Amino acid sequence: MELTAFDKELLNLLQGHLPVCSRPFARLAEExxxxxxxxxxxxxxxKREGYLRRIGTFFDSNKLGYHGTLVALRVEPEHIPEVADAINGYPGATHNYEREGRYNLWFTLLTPNEQQEKSIIAQVRTLPGVEDVLNLKAHKKYKINVQFKLQ
Structure with missing residues (x-):
């Protein structure tokens, strides 16, 4: 599928200007x-063609009382798909991704308290094929907003 000028304009708006209202797509249509x-x-x-993966908003999790962490796992390669699926089922696991290297599956986790964070990480540690877990707490937050301007 070839992107049209309309598609590019729509994608530009979706990247950072999705209105927070009851009918955001109607508002985009007006624009x-x-x-x-x-x-x-x-x-x-x-979305069907793979140009969009997710549409949603970003919230300041700290202001909402949540604390985030990055978790790196060393998983036996044949178990990566099932471990990734299991992680997707945990509340607060925002996304996971496979990486090259010793620690080959990473995910971010947002929880309302340290007890829940520890509980989820302990459960992940017991999943089949998980060999090691690193909990990489952030000491300082850096937020990078990447947007691709399509012409």
């Missing part, structure tokens, strides 16, 4: 000079 149904159809197609 784009079209109908809400057209925007929804294009979003579905762009």
């Amino acid at each position: 784009l000079g079209t109908e809400e149904s057209v925007v929804l159809q294009r979003v579905q197609e762009l």
Whole structure:
């Protein structure tokens, strides 16, 4: 599928200007000079074609009382898919990704308290194929906002 000028404009808006309201796609349609149904159809197609993975908002988790950590796992390669699926089932696991190197599966975890964080990490430690776990607590937060401006 070839991206149209409309698709590029829509993708630019979705990256940082999705309105927080009851009908955000209707509001985007107004900005784009079209109908809400057209925007929804294009979003579905762009997702199906792999141009979009996720649409959502970012919240300041610390202000909401949550604490985050980055967890690095050393997992036997044949167990990576099932461990990644298990991690996706934990509340607060925002995403996970496979990496090259000794620690080959990483995930971020947001929890309302240290007890829940420790409990989830202890459970992950017992998953089949997990050989080691590193809990990499942040001491300082850096937030990088990457947006791709499509012409």
